[in-house]
Amino acid sequence: MQDIKYGRVVHRREDFRLTQGRGLYAGDIALDGMTHAVFVRSPHAHARVLSVDASALPAAAVALLPEDVAGLGRYGCQLKDQDVLANPARFVGDVVAAVSAPTPAAARAAAASLNVSYAELPAVFDPLAAVADGAPLVHAESGSSAGDAVSIGVRPLAGTNVCHRFRLVHGDAERGFEDADVTVEETFRTAGAQHAPMEPHATLASWTDGGRLELTTGTQTPFNLRDDLAGVFGLEPDRIRVVAPLMGGSFGAKTFTRLEAVVACLARKAGRPVKAVLERSEEFVTLGRHPAVVRVKLGAAKDGTLVAKRVDCWADTGAYADCGPGVTTKMGYAGIGPYRIPHVRVDALAVYTNLPPNGAFRGYGATQSVWASERAMDMLAERLDISPLELRLRNLLRDGDRFATGETMRDVHFDECLRAAADAVGYEQDPRGKGLCVLLKGMQTPSRAAIAVERTPVGYTIRSASCEMGQGVRDSLRLQGAALLGCEPGQIEVPDPDTDSSPFDTRTTSSRSTYMMGRALGEAVADLSANGGERGYGEIANEGGLDPDTGQGVASTHWHQGAAAAAVSVDEETGELTVERLHAAVYAGRVVDRAGAELQNEGSMIMGLGTALFESVEHAEGQITNANLSDYCLPALGDLPGALTHELIEREGAEPHGLGETALPPVPAAIGNALGSLGVHVTDLPMTPERVAEAAA
Amino acid sequence: MMLDLTLNARPTALECEPDEMIIHVLRRAGLSSVRETCGIGVCGACTVLLDGEPVSGCLLLAGQAVGRELTTVEGLPAEHPLPMAFDAEHAFQCGWCTPGMVLTAKRLLEENPDPSDEEIAAGLGGNLCRCGCYVRIRAAVRRAAA
Numbered sequence: 001m002q003d004i005k006y007g008r009v010v011h012r013r014e015d016f017r018l019t020q021g022r023g024l025y026a027g028d029i030a031l032d033g034m035t036h037a038v039f040v041r042s043p044h045a046h047a048r049v050l051s052v053d054a055s056a057l058p059a060a061a062v063a064l065l066p067e068d069v070a071g072l073g074r075y076g077c078q079l080k081d082q083d084v085l086a087n088p089a090r091f092v093g094d095v096v097a098a099v100s101a102p103t104p105a106a107a108r109a110a111a112a113s114l115n116v117s118y119a120e121l122p123a124v125f126d127p128l129a130a131v132a133d134g135a136p137l138v139h140a141e142s143g144s145s146a147g148d149a150v151s152i153g154v155r156p157l158a159g160t161n162v163c164h165r166f167r168l169v170h171g172d173a174e175r176g177f178e179d180a181d182v183t184v185e186e187t188f189r190t191a192g193a194q195h196a197p198m199e200p201h202a203t204l205a206s207w208t209d210g211g212r213l214e215l216t217t218g219t220q221t222p223f224n225l226r227d228d229l230a231g232v233f234g235l236e237p238d239r240i241r242v243v244a245p246l247m248g249g250s251f252g253a254k255t256f257t258r259l260e261a262v263v264a265c266l267a268r269k270a271g272r273p274v275k276a277v278l279e280r281s282e283e284f285v286t287l288g289r290h291p292a293v294v295r296v297k298l299g300a301a302k303d304g305t306l307v308a309k310r311v312d313c314w315a316d317t318g319a320y321a322d323c324g325p326g327v328t329t330k331m332g333y334a335g336i337g338p339y340r341i342p343h344v345r346v347d348a349l350a351v352y353t354n355l356p357p358n359g360a361f362r363g364y365g366a367t368q369s370v371w372a373s374e375r376a377m378d379m380l381a382e383r384l385d386i387s388p389l390e391l392r393l394r395n396l397l398r399d400g401d402r403f404a405t406g407e408t409m410r411d412v413h414f415d416e417c418l419r420a421a422a423d424a425v426g427y428e429q430d431p432r433g434k435g436l437c438v439l440l441k442g443m444q445t446p447s448r449a450a451i452a453v454e455r456t457p458v459g460y461t462i463r464s465a466s467c468e469m470g471q472g473v474r475d476s477l478r479l480q481g482a483a484l485l486g487c488e489p490g491q492i493e494v495p496d497p498d499t500d501s502s503p504f505d506t507r508t509t510s511s512r513s514t515y516m517m518g519r520a521l522g523e524a525v526a527d528l529s530a531n532g533g534e535r536g537y538g539e540i541a542n543e544g545g546l547d548p549d550t551g552q553g554v555a556s557t558h559w560h561q562g563a564a565a566a567a568v569s570v571d572e573e574t575g576e577l578t579v580e581r582l583h584a585a586v587y588a589g590r591v592v593d594r595a596g597a598e599l600q601n602e603g604s605m606i607m608g609l610g611t612a613l614f615e616s617v618e619h620a621e622g623q624i625t626n627a628n629l630s631d632y633c634l635p636a637l638g639d640l641p642g643a644l645t646h647e648l649i650e651r652e653g654a655e656p657h658g659l660g661e662t663a664l665p666p667v668p669a670a671i672g673n674a675l676g677s678l679g680v681h682v683t684d685l686p687m688t689p690e691r692v693a694e695a696a697a
Numbered sequence: 698m699m700l701d702l703t704l705n706a707r708p709t710a711l712e713c714e715p716d717e718m719i720i721h722v723l724r725r726a727g728l729s730s731v732r733e734t735c736g737i738g739v740c741g742a743c744t745v746l747l748d749g750e751p752v753s754g755c756l757l758l759a760g761q762a763v764g765r766e767l768t769t770v771e772g773l774p775a776e777h778p779l780p781m782a783f784d785a786e787h788a789f790q791c792g793w794c795t796p797g798m799v800l801t802a803k804r805l806l807e808e809n810p811d812p813s814d815e816e817i818a819a820g821l822g823g824n825l826c827r828c829g830c831y832v833r834i835r836a837a838v839r840r841a842a843a
């Protein structure tokens with residue numbers, strides 16, 4: 001593949017369609033006879049459902065009631081801990097019943113006609129309170145392991161709210177701290193966040209006469225969803241078809257089973273297609289980013305050589321585990337940072353609370369622990385009186401080093417990323433008001449990606465389950481396909497993922513598709529060439545995984561590597577923090593789609609800016625108090641720093657490298673460290689004016 | 698009730714409820730570029746032009762459009778410079794917010810044919826893009842202005 005020229009700037013096949021407003025998303029799709037769903041949600045954070053009175057239900061409506069779901073299986077991607085209708089309800093907004101009616105307005109009226117009686121139960125809203133003795137249990141018993149959707153061993157602690165514990169032991173941390181000349185220790189917090197894709201969740205479900213379930217739904221995980229639903233309905237997976245059209249953004253929100261189980265049940269009961277499109281307020285109770293408490297203890301020799309690190313995480317996964325165990329595992333090992341440290345101990349807990357569930361979110365656990373870990377590095381540098389840049393460079397992992405998981409690191413570029421970020425803000429000339437952050441982030445390991453290529457009259461069709469959410473995976477495949485097949489990108493069609501016709505893929509997450517699916521495509525084209533040029537099939541697997549009790553093994557076969565630098569000014573009286581300059585450097589290997597890659601960097605940085613400065617899901621007694629886009633602010637054009645720049649670090653002959661998320665996690669710590677360089681030490685995200693003013697006082 | 702208006706330059710009559718917001722009426726009429734997103738008029742994704750002024754479709758009662766001229770992105774000519782500029786600058790990822798951006802920018806450029814970066818930021822301040830394509834969106838508006 002050495003001679004293949006990627007990195008062209010091309011126009012997407014669908015570009016003009018999108019700028020003309022002709023993109024079709026799941027919610028735009030309609031079927032004859034379709035009705036509309038509305039969910040009935042618990043107003044209580046924890047309550048047993050005593051009865052649902054449907055006697056006033058309008059004649060044209062259908063209600064899905066607790067008795068309708070009694071015989072169905074539970075679902076959940078890592079722990080099967082979720083029922084189609086909740087009883088007890090475990091958070092404000094948990095779905096306890098649902099209705100469908102011919103119009104959305106009629107469905108809202110029908111939902112209001114149901115009368116649900118509850119008996120309230122004690123609730124808990126904080127991950128530290130939830131692990132204390134005597135805390136109310138969110139789940140009376142641990143959910144069972146979810147089988148093949150699990151990429152990690154899940155370790156629930158029976159009789160507690162801990163749904164997963166990840167530990168990593170490398171060397172002897174306690175002895176290491178004894179040997180350290182200097183030790184710093186601090187507790188950091190990060191707020192919950194909303195993915196807030198512009199397109200809300202939307203699902204359309206119907207059943208064929210033969211008893212097959214067909215779903216059109218905005219999802220990054222069509223095969224995981226299909227398998228999870230097969231368990232709910234007791235069907236063979238091939239009795240379920242999932243079609244995944246273009247999404248209007250996702251960022252992790254549209255993963256695993258969200259509305260689909262309830263909508264599918266409603267469609268079965270109604271005997272006709274049912275569509276659900278969430279309102280914005282419902283997005284806030286559907287999935288978010290884990291708020292976390294991360295405690296870091298870091299020890300070094302006088303010369304700045306790191307000797308020991310301890311990372312403890314409490315991740316609030318809300319009322320259901322979702323992929324919280326996986327997020328927490330990654331939070332744990334990403335918190336070690338891209339450093340050589342002889343003694344490391346990590347203890348990371350995914351904790352149930354009576355809040356809406358949290359799951360995959362661009363950055364996947366790294367955002368939380370990188371904030372803590374990289375702020376602690378600057379605190380240590382200050383104690384040692386060493387430049388934060390120098391301290392990092394002295395300890396960075398190099399090619400051939402072993403990470404704390406025991407795996408040997410290859411294709412390592414942390415040094416280049418960090419130096420590039422530092423240079424962009426003139427860090428060495430004058431570090432005042434400037435901050436740095438460098439990170440490593442793993443890719444889904446183990447996983448499998450398969451793809452099929454077939455010749456058509458216009459060129460080729462490439463079928464895969466890589467889902468398009470705006471990240472540009474279709475262009476990435478088209479460009480790689482054109483280079484491999486010797487045709488123009490415009491001659492290649494990439495249909496929507498469809499579990500009936502697309503080969504298996506683990507999922508479109510963890511910035512893996514360009515790299516994994518791209519390699520599978522190479523195999524498929526080789527197969528096509530060897531077999532008459534009509535059709536080819538390719539499959540790639542990466543093997544590995546970590547032992548959840550020791551953290552040893554292979555965390556990732558492909559490391560996302562990046563750094564960020566910020567320059568800030570602050571009004572210490574008002575706490576107003578101004579980001580004047582923000583730069584990110586991301587290892588790209590070889591860029592496939594230049595415009596797409598640049599947009600991923602910029603988008604990650606801007607999302608990181610929101611995380612750093614103002615995004616926070618607020619709640620009172622379990623009720624989200626800012627569940628709208630007026631009180632929960634997203635970055636707007638006017639929020640951009642004076643200068644927002646970035647670079648894609650490429651190497652001749654390198655493989656394409658995933659980069660969909662890398663530039664997000666380093667942004668908050670780069671800004672926090674810039675603020676720290678001015679003597680203002682903030683430990684909690686977001687860095688609101690109140691927090692900054694308090695830290696400056 | 699029947700809503701008589703000029704929709705994308707054509708005299709049109711649409712069925713609607715008296716308490717209905719125009720976004721739902723337009724979507725029923727097949728104009729799927731008008732996208733319900735925040736529901737409270739802060740994100741700009743359902744922007745339409747009412748007598749040339751950008752308004753949020755989720756806040757405009759259908760009846761308020763009676764006798765007026767309403768434009769969605771479907772009503773712009775295919776070679777309109779703004780969609781062309783968004784295309785040329787790659788000023789979007791998922792495409793969801795693009796129609797609202799294009800329509801708001803259209804009015805911005807009518808009022809101010811050569812806006813500064815600050816004026817573009819202020820003019821598009823009510824249009825959110827969660828994919829974070831703002832650097833390119835700004836470039837697209839500049840390109841269309843040139």
